[in-house]
Structures are given as structure tokens and as C-alpha cells.
Amino acid sequence: MSLENYRYDVENCVRCSNCKWVDYICMKSKRFSKICPSHTKYLFDVYSCQGRMDVARGLMNKELDYTETVLDVVYKCTMCGACDIMCKRCLDLEPLEVLETLRIRLVEEGLGPMPAHKAYIERAEKTHNVFGEPHEKRFSWVPQEFLNRKDADVIFFVGCLSSYRSLEVAKATLKILDTAGVKVSVLTDEWCCGSPIFRVGDLKTAKKLMEHNLSLIKDTGVNKVVTSCAGCYKMFKVDYPKILGEETGLEVAHIVEYIDKFLDEGKLKFSKEVNLKVTYHDPCHLGRLSEPYVFWKGERKRYGLTDPPKKWRRGTYGIYEPPRKVLRSIPGITLVEMERIKENAWCCGAGGGVMAQYRDFAEWTAKERIEEAKVTGAEAVVSCCPFCKLNLEPKAKEAGMQMFDLTELIIKALGLEV
Amino acid sequence: MERIPREIYHTLESIVGSEYITEDPVICQAYSRGGYGKDIYDRGRVRPACVILPGCTEEVQAIVKVCNRYKIPYIPVSTFYIGFCAPTKPYTIMVDLKRMDKLWINEKNMYAVVEPYVNYAQLNTEALKLGLYTNAPLCGAQASVLANHLFQGMGQNVWRTGFANKRILAVEWVLPDGELLHLGSASIIKDYFWGEGPGPDLRGLVRGWFGHSGGLGIVTRIAVKLFPIPYRGVPEVWGVTPSTGFSLPSERFRWYNVICPTLEKAIKFMREVSKAEIAAVCMRIPYVWRYLRKATCREELWGYWLEDKAKLKGQIPSIVRVAIWGFSSEKQVEYEEKVLMDIANEVGVTVKPASPYAAGECLKPAASVRAFLPGGNFMGQKFNFDSLDHAVKVLKSGYKIKRKHIPPFMDDGEEAGWILCFDFGYHVYAELDYYFDAQEDVEEAIKAEEELLKDDLEIKAYPGAQWGHLHEVSGPHMLNYHKLMEKIGKTFDPNHLSNPPRFIGTRKEESTILTEVWRKICQSVIEEEKRRRKNS
Numbered sequence: 002m003s004l005e006n007y008r009y010d011v012e013n014c015v016r017c018s019n020c021k022w023v024d025y026i027c028m029k030s031k032r033f034s035k036i037c038p039s040h041t042k043y044l045f046d047v048y049s050c051q052g053r054m055d056v057a058r059g060l061m062n063k064e065l066d067y068t069e070t071v072l073d074v075v076y077k078c079t080m081c082g083a084c085d086i087m088c089k090r091c092l093d094l095e096p097l098e099v100l101e102t103l104r105i106r107l108v109e110e111g112l113g114p115m116p117a118h119k120a121y122i123e124r125a126e127k128t129h130n131v132f133g134e135p136h137e138k139r140f141s142w143v144p145q146e147f148l149n150r151k152d153a154d155v156i157f158f159v160g161c162l163s164s165y166r167s168l169e170v171a172k173a174t175l176k177i178l179d180t181a182g183v184k185v186s187v188l189t190d191e192w193c194c195g196s197p198i199f200r201v202g203d204l205k206t207a208k209k210l211m212e213h214n215l216s217l218i219k220d221t222g223v224n225k226v227v228t229s230c231a232g233c234y235k236m237f238k239v240d241y242p243k244i245l246g247e248e249t250g251l252e253v254a255h256i257v258e259y260i261d262k263f264l265d266e267g268k269l270k271f272s273k274e275v276n277l278k279v280t281y282h283d284p285c286h287l288g289r290l291s292e293p294y295v296f297w298k299g300e301r302k303r304y305g306l307t308d309p310p311k312k313w314r315r316g317t318y319g320i321y322e323p324p325r326k327v328l329r330s331i332p333g334i335t336l337v338e339m340e341r342i343k344e345n346a347w348c349c350g351a352g353g354g355v356m357a358q359y360r361d362f363a364e365w366t367a368k369e370r371i372e373e374a375k376v377t378g379a380e381a382v383v384s385c386c387p388f389c390k391l392n393l394e395p396k397a398k399e400a401g402m403q404m405f406d407l408t409e410l411i412i413k414a415l416g417l418e419v
Numbered sequence: 420m421e422r423i424p425r426e427i428y429h430t431l432e433s434i435v436g437s438e439y440i441t442e443d444p445v446i447c448q449a450y451s452r453g454g455y456g457k458d459i460y461d462r463g464r465v466r467p468a469c470v471i472l473p474g475c476t477e478e479v480q481a482i483v484k485v486c487n488r489y490k491i492p493y494i495p496v497s498t499f500y501i502g503f504c505a506p507t508k509p510y511t512i513m514v515d516l517k518r519m520d521k522l523w524i525n526e527k528n529m530y531a532v533v534e535p536y537v538n539y540a541q542l543n544t545e546a547l548k549l550g551l552y553t554n555a556p557l558c559g560a561q562a563s564v565l566a567n568h569l570f571q572g573m574g575q576n577v578w579r580t581g582f583a584n585k586r587i588l589a590v591e592w593v594l595p596d597g598e599l600l601h602l603g604s605a606s607i608i609k610d611y612f613w614g615e616g617p618g619p620d621l622r623g624l625v626r627g628w629f630g631h632s633g634g635l636g637i638v639t640r641i642a643v644k645l646f647p648i649p650y651r652g653v654p655e656v657w658g659v660t661p662s663t664g665f666s667l668p669s670e671r672f673r674w675y676n677v678i679c680p681t682l683e684k685a686i687k688f689m690r691e692v693s694k695a696e697i698a699a700v701c702m703r704i705p706y707v708w709r710y711l712r713k714a715t716c717r718e719e720l721w722g723y724w725l726e727d728k729a730k731l732k733g734q735i736p737s738i739v740r741v742a743i744w745g746f747s748s749e750k751q752v753e754y755e756e757k758v759l760m761d762i763a764n765e766v767g768v769t770v771k772p773a774s775p776y777a778a779g780e781c782l783k784p785a786a787s788v789r790a791f792l793p794g795g796n797f798m799g800q801k802f803n804f805d806s807l808d809h810a811v812k813v814l815k816s817g818y819k820i821k822r823k824h825i826p827p828f829m830d831d832g833e834e835a836g837w838i839l840c841f842d843f844g845y846h847v848y849a850e851l852d853y854y855f856d857a858q859e860d861v862e863e864a865i866k867a868e869e870e871l872l873k874d875d876l877e878i879k880a881y882p883g884a885q886w887g888h889l890h891e892v893s894g895p896h897m898l899n900y901h902k903l904m905e906k907i908g909k910t911f912d913p914n915h916l917s918n919p920p921r922f923i924g925t926r927k928e929e930s931t932i933l934t935e936v937w938r939k940i941c942q943s944v945i946e947e948e949k950r951r952r953k954n955s
């Protein structure tokens with residue numbers, strides 16, 4: 002993977018700092034006006050997207066060597082993509098792809114990823130999950146009738162986190178699908194989707210996992226995949242085609258999209274009130290970064306015009322409304338919004354390998370988000386990603402708030418238990 | 420890049436703490452080029468030797484004093500959009516003022532005190548909650564309020580708020596040698612409400628007409644005027660990225676595009692609006708700006724633009740953007756709207772209601788960076804200040820020069836440019852923009868820049884602002900003002916360390932000599948360190 006492919010993007014950063022702030026139009030206070038966790042915490046400009054563009058330029062032009070500091074700068078980033086979307090408000094550049102390529106380059110140079118990443122990658126290679134848990138445990142919670150179901154219409158891709166750490170999310174998702182009458186199957190040979198591995202730049206290992214999962218799903222003959230993890234969701238919808246270089250042929254959905262549809266179709270009906278004032282945290286991978294991948298092979302011509310014209314993913318069509326609509330439809334729920342929402346959301350702090358390698362940074366970022374949530378007067382924070390939940394929950398508890406995955410509230414409102 | 424000798428580095432470190440200083444080349448790299456597109460205002464750039472993040476005025480002072488003791492050049496950095504922060508001298512220290520981001524608003528007396536890292540988006544967001552606002556520059560609401568007040572300060576609202584030099588009140592200023600100076604009321608009572616005495620009023624120096632670009636020390640705190648706006652709160656946002664906006668209640672806020680068949684009619688219209696002293700915004704915008712605002716990518720921009728340009732057959736209308744705000748009442752809106760329509764009828768121009776979401780772009784400009792969309796780079800030139808007539812004269816003359824460069828510059832069909840009026844049109848700014856390829860046309864753009872300045876001098880127009888590198892050209896035609904600036908520079912910054920060669924580039928020679936002096940001073944320290952390393 003060559004940084005050279007992105008020379009235009011790197012050289013045409015105009016240093017406007019759009020990558021550092023929320024969209025000014027949407028800014029609601031000075032207190033919550035910043036959007037980049039890395040730059041907000043580490044202050045030096047190099048910890049912003051603009052600074053990382055400069056590092057990329059320096060490396061390309063051999064003004065810089067690959068050093069420990071390059072590693073520090075490149076990996077102290079949650080890869081939340083806020084910078085990318087804010088940059089694209091005005092410019093036609095691909096900053097997030099530059100950040101991804103920097104990581105890939107570091108791995109190729111034999112420097113990256115960081116020790117904690119290497120450890121979980123090794124575990125994933127051995128046990129197919131980043132926690133190093135026995136593979137059998139992955140599906141031990143799944144009732145037999147859902148395992149490798151022959152008559153399935155939909156594959157539920159559970160993901161490592163829901164399988165091993167947030168079982169409540171996995172169980173709730175399965176129950177919701179079943180209640181709505183979906184013929185759902187969980188595959189016993191599901192492996193890590195590759196997200197935590199690709200995110201830190203290990204393209205080779207990520208590819209192996211992806212190829213395995215893809216052929217596994219294709220072999221079932223089912224082309225609908227649903228997941229309740231925003232990370233897995235973005236991986237299947239965006240990164241699989243991008244990395245593998247072709248359409249996957251899969252119809253990928255997040256469970257919230259299904260729930261929204263089921264409610265409209267009357268396949269799910271709420272019977273219980275959930276009396277709670279909640280605020281919704283947009284996962285980066287379900288919100289601003291979830292637009293389908295668009296293939297483009299071409300070049301920049303005069304005036305930087307793309308030939309053939311490139312279609313840009315600007316975060317416009319992220320999954321913003323469905324979770325809100327679903328929440329509002331739950332009897333007893335009052336939804337109050339935080340200041341930084343949708344494409345302007347502040348990341349939970351877990352992504353990009355940060356939670357594994359830089360725990361203090363992940364916690365700091367989560368604390369910042371919970372402070373924002375607290376100001377709304379909500380009793381609980383709701384999200385649609387077990388990873389966000391995992392990182393936000395301890396800080397929410399410290400602040401006297403509850404933390405839910407949306408699926409958990411749906412189960413309550415349906416009067417069910419998992 | 421040379422390293423700063425350890426002793427000096429440790430002294431700096433002891434001021435801010437090790438967390439807030441670095442000389443790591445990777446970190447310094449992020450401060451090694453200017454913004455404003457590639458290779459324009461940061462030619463000859465080098466990587467700084469060190470970046471330091473002071474947290475308070477005392478720390479800034481201490482840093483500047485160390486820099487003076489050892490003759491090290493330093494550059495104040497607020498939001499670092501424009502290229503003037505890019506270092507060009509060896510051993511430069513970047514004083515990144517990001518940790519200084521406090522904002523206080525005095526609602527009753529309608530002013531705000533800001534530290535360097537407060538931007539317009541933040542200020543206007545908080546001010547609106549109190550029924551106050553200030554002009555936000557068209558470069559975007561991400562610009563530092565302080566740096567922008569020290570430099571330009573031009574945006575839609577200057578029709579009422581005036582130029583930024585008049586909006587500055589009291590100031591806290593670390594002079595180039597490290598001495599602390601308070602201007603206006605802050606010098607006596609530590610209250611920032613007043614810019615003139617008691618105490619010294621050196622606003623003519625701290626900012627003057629177009630600022631010193633960090634060439635006269637570091638301003639650490641500044642009070643800026645706020646103005647009443649008939650709205651209080653946090654406006655509801657419409658849309659999703661990249662098209663967002665907010666509107667304000669239509670009983671009090673109306674927006675119009677005035678379509679004028681010729682530039683002359685646009686000017687006549689603006690003059691009449693000026694005489695009537697109505698409106699909150701009144702400026703002529705280049706026609707292509709409408710496409711910049713709406714396009715979601717450059718292919719779309721070019722596509723729509725070329726299609727419409729062909730349809731217009733060279734008859735590109737002059738657009739005047741107007742806003743009417745009912746400052747005192749809804750009746751004011753009705754009255755001013757009637758006056759506006761009367762003027763339009765008399766002059767023969769068409770008034771069309773514009774999107775109410777224009778309010779967002781007006782108070783917190785978020786789409787400005789799209790100026791780079793057509794070609795990857797753009798340049799605003801002329802920068803003339805005088806009257807409406809003067810604006811027409813310079814823009815028309817400039818257009819002839821611009822024309823010669825089309826292509827490669829984008830043909831934006833624009834015979835004039837941006838005409839911005841301050842104080843109800845009694846003072847007028849003219850800017851000629853050109854858009855070009857960021858890779859291939861930079862040299863051409865730089866050539867055009869010099870030609871345009873020479874054109875001003877030839878037609879005896881007033882190029883009220885120069886970017887610092889063409890003073891040699893304009894100075895001799897204008898009472899040798901650059902010599903006066905050199906004297907001011909020498910008096911305040913005898914060591915020429917505050918963002919050299921900015922303020923006045925004609926001090927070049929001296930700064931080279933000083934670097935030599937500095938090399939000698941440090942030589943002993945470097946030798947000493949080498950010896951120590953060898954021994955250990």
C-alpha cells in the first residue's frame with residue numbers, strides 16, 4: 002500500500018482546521034465545540050488530521066524517518082473519521098484513507114502495530130477472536146435451532162465483542178429477530194470480522210479473516226447479513242469491498258435498521274413502557290462512516306478534477322435517523338439530544354485500537370462524552386454498538402447514569418427477557 | 420534542522436513543563452508549512468526547531484525573554500490558517516497558543532475578552548445566547564477571533580460592525596522583547612471595557628491597518644466589541660453535512676439576492692442603500708460564489724458552472740447580497756424592506772428573497788474553505804480600501820490583468836470581484852479572486868499577484884494591504900512607508916525575532932546577520948555539550 006496514491010490529498014490539506022471542530026453551524030457551545038479526541042487531548046497539531054497529513058507528506062518526501070513518534074502520532078487516534086467528514090464539508094480529499102494507509106505502511110515497515118495490537122492479532126489468528134477465548138464459547142449461548150440453520154433467510158453476524166463480552170446485546174438481537182419472525186442463523190464458524198485488525202493496519206491478517214467469513218457466508222447461499230455491532234457493520238458494508246476489491250454481494254444491515262422496518266411493518270409491537278429519559282450516542286461506524294463503499298479507479302486531472310468523476314462518501318447518508326425514530330417510538334422513553342450528534346458526534350474513544358493500547362486516552366474520551374451526556378439531564382445513554390457500550394459504561398456509572406445498547410431497551414419494551 | 424542547545428531547551432522546558440514542549444521532528448513537522456493552499460504564502464519554509472505551548476501570559480513572557488536572551492526567532496500561532504506562521508528561519512520556536520482559550524462575555528457592556536485560541540464559531544455561538552454577535556470573517560468561523568482582529572476582520576456583517584481595527588478595545592500584549600503592555604482601560608484597572616485611555620492606546624501599532632502578522636510580539640488577550648442582534652438562543656440546525664444551515668425568525672431576519680444586470684447598477688444600488696442607511700448586510704459577491712456554496716464536489720461545481728455560463732452568454736449578473744434585520748422592531752424590517760424595494764425599482768435591479776438558512780453562513784461561516792474547490796488553490800488579490808468608485812476602478816483594471824491569465828486560471832466570468840462595505844458603505848474594500856490548479860499554476864498565480872500590485876500603483880489606487888513580501892514594490896510609491904515600518908520594527912523588536920521576516924520583510928539582511936550572531940553565541944554551548952557527550 003503506497004502513500005503516494007494519496008499525494009494529492011496530503012498536499013492539498015489547506016490547514017483550515019475544519020478537522021478539529023464540529024461543523025460551526027451545528028456548534029451549540031464552546032464547551033462541546035471540538036470534534037477530534039486526539040487533538041483535544043494531546044494538543045500538538047500533529048495529533049490532528051492536519052498534522053498527520055504533514056507527517057504523511059514528510060514521510061513521502063523523506064523529510065522524516067519512521068520513528069517511535071510516528072507510531073505514537075499515528076496510533077493515538079480512534080479512527081473515528083470525524084476529521085474526514087468535516088474536511089469533506091468543503092474539500093474533495095480522503096483524509097481517513099490517508100490515516101489508514103499510514104498504519105498499513107507502519108505495519109509494512111515492521112514497526113506497527115503497537116504491542117497490545119500485536120497481542121490481540123496473535124490471539125485472533127489462533128482462536129479467531131481478539132480475546133483469545135476458546136472458539137466454541139463464541140456460540141455456546143446460541144440455542145441449537147439457530148446454529149447453522151438450513152432454512153435461514155438472514156445470517157446474524159454476532160462479532161467478538163457481543164459473543165464474549167456483551168452477551169446481553171447478542172442475546173437481545175437474536176431474540177428481536179426471532180420475535181419478528183426472521184429465520185435467522187448464527188454460523189458456528191464465524192471468525193472476527195477483521196475490524197480491530199484492519200483498523201491498526203494489519204491488512205494481511207485482516208484479509209485472511211475477511212476471506213474466511215465471506216466464503217463462509219457465501220457457502221450458506223444466504224446474502225442477508227445483520228449485525229448489532231457498528232464495527233462489524235462498517236467492516237462488511239465498507240471495508241470488505243474496499244479491501245477485497247470487489248462487491249461482496251451481501252445485503253448488510255444493522256439491527257436498528259431491521260427494528261425500524263419491523264416496527265413500520267407491525268412485526269414488532271411494544272407492550273411495555275420503559276420510563277426513561279435517554280440520550281443517544283451515535284457510533285462513528287454506524288453514523289458518519291457507514292455509507293456504502295464506492296469504487297473508484299482513476300486519476301486527478303487539471304484543477305484536481307477526478308477522472309472518471311468520483312462519488313464521495315461525505316457522511317450525509319449515515320444511519321442517523323433510524324435509532325432515533327426507534328427510541329422515540331418506545332413508550333415511556335424521552336429522547337434528549339447531546340450537543341454533538343450525528344455527523345458531529347464525539348467518538349466514544351474505543352476505536353482504532355486505542356482502547357487496547359492507550360487505555361487512559363480511551364477513558365478520557367469516554368469521560369468527555371459522558372460529561373456531554375450528563376448535561377442533557379438524561380438518566381441513560383443509549384448506543385448501537387457493544388464497543389461504545391463497553392467503553393462508555395464505566396464512565397456513565399461514575400456519573401450516575403445507566404448505559405444501554407438499543408437492543409436491550411427493545412427487549413424491555415417488547416416485554417421480553419433474554 | 421539544527422537542534423536548540425540543551426541549556427536553552429531546558430530553560431524553555433522549565434517554563435511550561437516537559438509535557439508542553441517538544442523538538443521532535445515529527446511533531447514539529449505539523450508546523451512546517453502554511454495553510455492557504457500549497458506553496459503560496461510559505462515559500463522558503465523550514466521545519467521549526469521546537470514547539471512550545473504556554474498556558475498563560477506569564478509563560479508567554481518568559482518564553483519571549485528567553486528567545487531574546489539567546490536570539491532565537493519565535494512565531495506566535497493561534498489557529499494557523501494563513502501561511503504567515505510558517506517558519507523560514509533556522510532554530511525557530513513555534514509558540515502555539517492553543518492552551519490559552521478562555522472567553523469571557525460582558526453582556527451588559529457588550530464586549531468579549533478572548534485569548535488566542537477562541538474562534539468565531541465559539542464566540543458567536545455563546546454571544547447569540549445573550550442576544551449579541553460580531554462579524555465573522557469569510558475565511559471561516561474557525562479563525563481565531565484574536566488573530567483575525569489583529570489582521571483582517573472582514574465578513575458579511577461589517578456593513579454594520581465596521582472594520583476590525585475599530586472593534587478592538589483593551590489589549591494585553593507581550594512586546595517582542597518580553598515586556599508586558601496593557602492598552603486602554605486594562606492598563607489601569609484590569610478591566611478590558613475601553614480601548615482608548617486611560618493609559619496608552621497603541622492600537623495603531625498592535626494592529627494598524629492590516630496587522631503585524633506576529634511581527635510585533637504576542638497578544639495574549641484582547642477585548643472585542645459585540646453588537647446587539649434581535650435574537651437570543653441557540654438556533655435549530657437544518658440539514659446534514661455538507662449542507663447545513665440555520666435560520667432566524669423571519670419577522671426579524673430577511674435575506675435577499677439582488678440581481679443587477681451590470682456592475683454599474685450594482686454599485687448604484689449599493690450607494691443608494693448606503694445613503695438610506697438601511698440593512699444589516701450589503702455586499703457584492705462574485706457570481707461563482709453561489710456555485711461554491713452549493714456544490715458538493717468540484718466536478719459538480721464545474722459542471723453546473725460551465726453549463727450556466729454558456730447559457731448566460733457572457734452576461735454574468737452582478738449579485739448583491741442583502742440582509743435586513745429588525746434590530747428595533749418588526750416594523751423596522753417592513754420599513755427597510757420597502758426602502759430596499761423602492762431603491763431596486765429606481766435603479767432597475769431585481770430583488771429576490773434568499774434562503775433563510777443564509778443566517779448560518781453569515782454568523783458562523785462554515786463553507787468558506789470551498790474557495791479551494793475549483794482548482795485546489797485560490798488567491799484573493801487587490802485588497803484595496805477606499806470607496807465604491809475606487810473599488811470599481813481597481814477591479815476593472817485588475818480584471819484586464821486577470822484575463823491574461825485565463826487560462827490557466829478558472830474563467831469565473833467575473834469582471835469585478837468581492838466588494839465589501841464597512842459602516843453602511845462609507846468605506847469599501849475590493850478583492851479580486853482567482854482560482855487555479857494547486858500543482859501547476861502556483862508560479863503563474865504569484866506572477867499575477869505582483870502584476871496586480873503594480874497595476875494598483877500605476878492607476879494610483881490604494882493597495883491597503885500587502886502580504887508582507889511586496890513592500891519593496893509598493894513602499895517607494897507610497898511615501899516609503901516601509902522605512903517607517905522598519906524603524907518601528909527596530910524599536911520594538913531590536914533583535915528581529917518576532918516572526919521574521921514578517922512585519923516588514925525589508926529587514927531581511929539584518930535578520931540573517933542576527934542568525935549568524937546567534938550561531939556564534941550558541942557555539943560555545945554546543946561545543947560544551949559535544950564535550951560532555953564525548954566524555955560520557
Ligand SMILES: Cc1cc2nc3c(=O)[nH]c(=O)nc-3n(C[C@H](O)[C@H](O)[C@H](O)COP(=O)(O)OP(=O)(O)OC[C@H]3O[C@@H](n4cnc5c(N)ncnc54)[C@H](O)[C@@H]3O)c2cc1C
Nearest residue numbers: 497498499500501503556557558567571572573632633638
Ligand atoms: C482562504 C482564506 C480566506 C480568507 N478570507 C478572509 C476574509 O474573508 N476575511 C478575513 O477577515 N480574513 C480572511 N482571511 C484571513 C484570515 O483573516 C486569517 O487567516 C485569520 O484571521 C487569522 O487566523 P489564522 O488562523 O490565520 O491565524 P494565525 O495563522 O494563527 O495567525 C495569523 C498571523 O498572526 C500572527 N499571530 C497569531 N496569533 C497571534 C497573537 N496572539 N499575537 C500576535 N500575532 C499573532 C501569526 O504569527 C500569523 O502571522 C482568509 C484567509 C484564508 C486562508
